[in-house]
Amino acid sequence: MTTARDLMTAGVRWAALAVRAMSEARIRRIVVVEDGLPVGMITEADLARKLTAEAFATFAGRVYAAH
Template structure:
């Protein structure tokens, strides 16, 4: 049985909700990622921000990314998956919520992220096609 732990990208890092977006962008650049999980002071997931969020919800609106925090951009209930979850549960979570990145949690700690690229490396062409159709087709 393939689990979330088996397909995740290890080494994901939190960013505190109080961190500014310019610092978030610098960390994304250094880690070569397009998203960061956002944590509260108790290191609990409170959201995810993406490079696109920084551009469309801050810069494009004329806000200063040195003054806007990661927590300011977090919206809704953050989604995550347990490291021991089956790949079917991973796909269901991502399809149901139409998300492209999923934090992986083990014993209340962030241990990795699952992205579309991770899925592509571990699923059959048919599974990838079904995932893409369910996530993208409905978003038109």
């Protein structure tokens, strides 16, 4: 049986991976895929609403840094 706690923990882990991938690739949005099909998108605006100000500033600094 899957508990809400199991899903919450996995969700946080995947969100952290998405933020890292977006930072490293210097992109502002990423497609969410489930079973090989696109089911949504995580955007820079989503991160601005959900991350702490410090964490978002770090993300933005990486994405918008000069090449």
